[in-house]
Amino acid sequence: MSVYTPPILTVDNVVFSLIAGDLSVLLIERANDPFKGVRALPGGYNAAGETTMDAVARVLKSKAGINLSELNYIEQLYTFDTVARDPRGHAVSVSYMGLCRDIVIPLDKGLQNPQFFPVKNLPKLAYDHVDIISYAHTRLCFKITYTNVVWALLPNMFTLTQLQSAYESILMKSLDKRNFRKKFLSLGLVVASKEFFKDGAHRPARLYKFKKQSLEVLSRSFD
Amino acid sequence: MSVYTPPILTVDNVVFSLIAGDLSVLLIERANDPFKGVRALPGGYNAAGETTMDAVARVLKSKAGINLSELNYIEQLYTFDTVARDPRGHAVSVSYMGLCRDIVIPLDKGLQNPQFFPVKNLPKLAYDHVDIISYAHTRLCFKITYTNVVWALLPNMFTLTQLQSAYESILMKSLDKRNFRKKFLSLGLVVASKEFFKDGAHRPARLYKFKKQSLEVLSRSFD
DNA sequence: ATAGTTATTGTGATATTGACACTTACTATT
DNA sequence: AATAGTAAGTGTCAATATCACAATAACTAT
Incomplete structure (x- = not known):
């Protein structure tokens, strides 16, 4: 020693x-x-x-x-x-x-x-x-895929397009818009706000935020 | 330095x-x-x-x-x-x-x-x-829950009851027999052998083995 | 009014999950 | 040979999740 x-x-x-x-x-x-x-x-x-x-x-x-x-x-x-x-x-x-x-x-x-x-x-x-x-x-x-950890990469309020884009950048593959939204919203990690993000000559996007600004782990189980 | x-x-x-x-x-x-x-x-x-x-x-x-x-x-x-x-x-x-x-x-x-x-x-x-x-x-x-890693804790050939019992010991909770078998077999990590394990005064149990005796990771994805 | 752009939404087919109980195959005892 | 005892093995239904796929809504700029 x-x-x-x-x-x-x-x-x-x-x-x-x-x-x-x-x-x-x-x-x-x-x-x-x-x-x-x-x-x-x-x-x-x-x-x-x-x-x-x-x-x-x-x-x-x-x-x-x-x-x-x-x-x-x-x-x-x-x-x-x-x-x-x-x-x-x-x-x-x-x-x-x-x-x-x-x-x-x-x-x-x-x-x-x-x-x-x-x-x-x-x-x-x-x-x-x-x-x-x-x-x-x-x-x-x-x-x-099993936590809300992307919260740490996104601004406090974000659009679902931004959220999806974050996933796509990380996973380096593109995701189906309808399925992504349906699935992500069903996870219940995020809530819709009353506010919208106006960007350009198109429909404004609703802003969402994460319920928790800290790590949340979704349980996956066997039975 | x-x-x-x-x-x-x-x-x-x-x-x-x-x-x-x-x-x-x-x-x-x-x-x-x-x-x-x-x-x-x-x-x-x-x-x-x-x-x-x-x-x-x-x-x-x-x-x-x-x-x-x-x-x-x-x-x-x-x-x-x-x-x-x-x-x-x-x-x-x-x-x-x-x-x-x-x-x-x-x-x-x-x-x-x-x-x-x-x-x-x-x-x-x-x-x-x-x-x-x-x-x-x-x-x-x-x-x-997402790999075949229990292979490392079990003998080469094992019964599904042994397998389930291994899961229950690790997770420290009991699992439904039918659902466990159905799910585990559907994962395709394991193959049935022709052999049976005779233990006592009851029906003998079929022996299974893992296809791979090395780590196999099941992918879980978003879309 | 029109064109352009992005946001938003639904359906049907298929697969997975989870709750739940009876039959099968064997041994030991009588 | 019949019976009791024990663990192995198996199926269905309802609910939910997955996945492929396209039309409409809301806005701005011209």
């Missing part, structure tokens, strides 16, 4: 947002080697005495200028631990997935050029970050 | 098995303080240069006398990282869930008294191991 040397511990955060209708991930540009100048997830060291969530908050602020509280939802994903992930030595990374609305990324010189990139068209990424994003995306696809 | 001190990294393994029909967890008895003599999950340090799965294999063998290959299934669960989990200092634990059939635990003096305990009646446990087991149990309950 006294001669025991642990691996380095790091965190990586996959922050998803719907940017111009596309599911997108927040990436920074690495300031140092290895992978200097290459795009990467915001991540960094986790010191003894801080939780991984603490580390996520610290890193997100210092590298991307975003406060943890700007994420509407965050959950731990998976811990990536292969010995060769980091060329400098064994680094075990606890990954998180965060979801947020359309947020403003500050243009601060101290930051590492944070930007959102559409998931369907990612740049070259450092480390095993492609795998981490892919894992997060798969998890999100599952999660939207 | 040079002054950076990581937390200790550990692994903990929740091994489930159906013992006398009850969902049970493998526990050892701690040899040293803290929690000396208290029951705990088999777990231990993870050194730099070994993956968490390596560490799980090592610990399982050295503390419980079980080879990793005796587990039919294993997956990573969650990483527990609160600063106060371990009274000795910050220790981050990557937890795994393993599933196995009725296996023989060796009675070796070098081992830490490994034994299976029914989940519904656990002894006092060290650290946050109750939480880890509870997390694993919840995950397993979900997982059996």
Whole structure:
């Protein structure tokens, strides 16, 4: 135990947002080697005495200028631990997935050029970050089928078209409008408001909102 | 980075098995303080240069006398990282869930008294191991509703009654026999054999087996 | 008034769910 | 050989969910 040397511990955060209708991930540009100048997830060291969530908050602020509280939802994903992930030595990374609305990324010189990139068209990424994003995306696809978690990606009030479009962007396939509406409304996660969204030269769309602005899990059962 | 001190990294393994029909967890008895003599999950340090799965294999063998290959299934669960989990200092634990059939635990003096305990009646446990087991149990309950993962807990050939009983033990509720059979058979995960299991003074039960002895995930979709 | 655009809504065929009870096949006992 | 006991195996009906599919409504701009 006294001669025991642990691996380095790091965190990586996959922050998803719907940017111009596309599911997108927040990436920074690495300031140092290895992978200097290459795009990467915001991540960094986790010191003894801080939780991984603490580390996520610290890193997100210092590298991307975003406060943890700007994420509407965050959950731990998976811990990536292969010995060769980091060329400098064994680094075990606890990954998180965060979801947020359309947020403003500050243009601060101290930051590492944070930007959102559409998931369907990612740049070259450092480390095993492609795998981490892919894992997060798969998890999100599952999660939207049995929870209200898309709430975290949408504005407070939204139209059913927006909602459907969010599902389509995440699942990366198109859905039937009538069936989607019928099914989603029957889940009872969302309520109609009295307000409408007027957009252009066409019929205005009714605005809806989620009943709960926190995770709600639908039970699925065997008998 | 040079002054950076990581937390200790550990692994903990929740091994489930159906013992006398009850969902049970493998526990050892701690040899040293803290929690000396208290029951705990088999777990231990993870050194730099070994993956968490390596560490799980090592610990399982050295503390419980079980080879990793005796587990039919294993997956990573969650990483527990609160600063106060371990009274000795910050220790981050990557937890795994393993599933196995009725296996023989060796009675070796070098081992830490490994034994299976029914989940519904656990002894006092060290650290946050109750939480880890509870997390694993919840995950397993979900997982059996959309995968064939119970295969890993059952013998190669089994009766539908055994299968249903496995579900009931895990979910901790009783299921309707006719509906269970109808539904499960319609999933197409399992095939009937020509063989029967003769047990006592009653009609013999047909034996079934899983088509795949590896994880199969049923897709659930939106439209 | 017309054209253009998006929102909204329903039906029929099929499959799934869930509640519910009797018959079948075997063994042990008499 | 008959009977009792035990667990295995099976079907129906009503309600609900799924899925494919197209016409009408409400607005704006010209």
